Amino acid sequence: MSRGSDAEREFLEAYEPRDYPSIAVTVDLVVLAVAQGVLHAALVRRGGHPFKGMLALPGGFVAPRESAGDAAARELAEETGLDLGGLPAHIEQLASYSDPDRDPRMRVVSVAHLVLLASDGGALPGLSAGTDAASAAWHPVHAVLESPMAFDHATILRDGLERLAGKMEYTTVAAHLLPAEFTMTQLRSVYEAVWDTQLPAGNFTRKMLPHLAATGRKTQPAVGAPAALFTAEQRHIHPPLSRRRTGPAG
Amino acid sequence: MSRGSDAEREFLEAYEPRDYPSIAVTVDLVVLAVAQGVLHAALVRRGGHPFKGMLALPGGFVAPRESAGDAAARELAEETGLDLGGLPAHIEQLASYSDPDRDPRMRVVSVAHLVLLASDGGALPGLSAGTDAASAAWHPVHAVLESPMAFDHATILRDGLERLAGKMEYTTVAAHLLPAEFTMTQLRSVYEAVWDTQLPAGNFTRKMLPHLAATGRKTQPAVGAPAALFTAEQRHIHPPLSRRRTGPAG
DNA sequence: ATCCTTCTTATCAATCCGACAATAATTGGG
DNA sequence: CCCAATTATTGTCGGATTGATAAGAAGGAT
Numbered sequence A, B: 001m002s003r004g005s006d007a008e009r010e011f012l013e014a015y016e017p018r019d020y021p022s023i024a025v026t027v028d029l030v031v032l033a034v035a036q037g038v039l040h041a042a043l044v045r046r047g048g049h050p051f052k053g054m055l056a057l058p059g060g061f062v063a064p065r066e067s068a069g070d071a072a073a074r075e076l077a078e079e080t081g082l083d084l085g086g087l088p089a090h091i092e093q094l095a096s097y098s099d100p101d102r103d104p105r106m107r108v109v110s111v112a113h114l115v116l117l118a119s120d121g122g123a124l125p126g127l128s129a130g131t132d133a134a135s136a137a138w139h140p141v142h143a144v145l146e147s148p149m150a151f152d153h154a155t156i157l158r159d160g161l162e163r164l165a166g167k168m169e170y171t172t173v174a175a176h177l178l179p180a181e182f183t184m185t186q187l188r189s190v191y192e193a194v195w196d197t198q199l200p201a202g203n204f205t206r207k208m209l210p211h212l213a214a215t216g217r218k219t220q221p222a223v224g225a226p227a228a229l230f231t232a233e234q235r236h237i238h239p240p241l242s243r244r245r246t247g248p249a250g
Numbered sequence C: 001a002t003c004c005t006t007c008t009t010a011t012c013a014a015t016c017c018g019a020c021a022a023t024a025a026t027t028g029g030g
Numbered sequence D: 001c002c003c004a005a006t007t008a009t010t011g012t013c014g015g016a017t018t019g020a021t022a023a024g025a026a027g028g029a030t
Helices: A006-014 A068-080 A153-170 A173-177 A184-195 A201-211 B006-014 B068-080 B153-170 B173-177 B184-195 B201-211
Strands: A022-035 A038-046 A059-061 A090-097 A108-116 A133-140 A212-218 A228-232 B022-035 B038-046 B059-061 B090-097 B108-116 B133-140 B212-218 B228-232
Touching: A022 A068, A022 A153, A022 A173, A022 A184, A038 A068, A038 A184, A059 A068, A068 A090, A068 A108, A090 A153, A090 B090, A108 A153, A108 A173, A108 B108, A153 A173, A153 A184, A173 A184, A184 A201, A184 A228, A201 A212, B022 B068, B022 B153, B022 B173, B022 B184, B038 B068, B038 B184, B059 B068, B068 B090, B068 B108, B090 B153, B108 B153, B108 B173, B153 B173, B153 B184, B173 B184, B184 B201, B184 B228, B201 B212
Parallel strands: A022 A108, B022 B108
Antiparallel strands: A022 A038, A022 A059, A022 B022, A038 A133, A090 A108, A212 A228, B022 B038, B022 B059, B038 B133, B090 B108, B212 B228
């Protein structure tokens, strides 16, 4: 940036950051992937107080010279042992959580992020516990939401799931939970895993087809007809897919 | 909360918040209202360095014992002089901005909020400048987005406008820019102001009517037929209204 | 060859959409 | 009082989209 006037440079040199209300800033990660047709979240079990033994989201402090997005990418590797060297994980900011009492130890504002990992539907990438955690493992999201979690992490996980479910109505973001090339059935099963429902195959294809690009290749499945492989074109789906709603909107 | 075990209480009493990377947390406000069929934003002109004389969003520090949402409501009153004693302003969190260099003075993470003020379409509520500002005034959003703003506030304002424009497709959030009771034409003019476009009246009515509740009352306009008064009801609009898009989705 | 499984395409009535026209309810002016 | 002007509301029409369901196509297995 070349916006510095003489007066402004002078001001900045004289400026002394004083005792402004100082708050620790962290990132918490909602890391999602699909296996066996079920949406899973990468969660850690807390090894120390508070909330010892309870499930929590992976996360950690934002370093002095990094943005929240950079911190999210770094903590994803550190806290879960996931090495995304090649795989391009989709990371987007979710929301910030700032209740003064959300952490009993000290004042912490957390910038939550949503992370989508590609998976072929079979085995999930292996996890290894980070610093503060006793263990890290994948848990079925819709089941684990029934039980309590550490801090306000149940709320964050719920918000992350709702964000993903909602965005899948009008974007092709679901493709980030699949390899670069995928079949229509794979994509539909991602929708079914996240929305926790069943979708008619024929109508799903009709609606989704205009928003995908055919590669020309086909799968060689063990049984049944071969399926065409597609890649997602990042675009808006309009009108959106319809998802049966439970309650009113926020 | 009654989750404190003996071991946990013991831990918390012994816990000493040490020198964790400490960052100042602020809120920035995108305050919007409609007047004369044009969407306006409440902006301040900076009275001191850096970015002296440039337009900026109102905002301020989050106090040690308040959440970001509470801080947003407080700063809305302090920085703009708006007293929302009676009027229920709609406040929702937008996103957080955490680039380490976004403020040249010190490390500041800002939790941006979107604020929608009700207006009858005529005069906008009066503004008065707060502490850090030389003046506070309403500016037409679509025009002011063409010129630069202080810090990353142009980005925040753009994000806020896009959030509102998008959410208006599938919710009745636009009603928060109007009094509790409003006519179909008033609501349509809010859509036209935010989307910066024209909408056919007949089709708009057909699409919106199921999501509003008729009060039975009517307006007494100076000229033309009287219009029915509605209140906003159902929150999800499905399928959504269609807005002509410019670029791909995020 | 025939069956089974899975992917893909087709059909059909009901609904919804954009474009546009017609009707209704007022005020103001001759 | 009657008519033009203005604004709100309702109606119409062909085309597109939807949900439900079925038919067709492409393999492998028996």
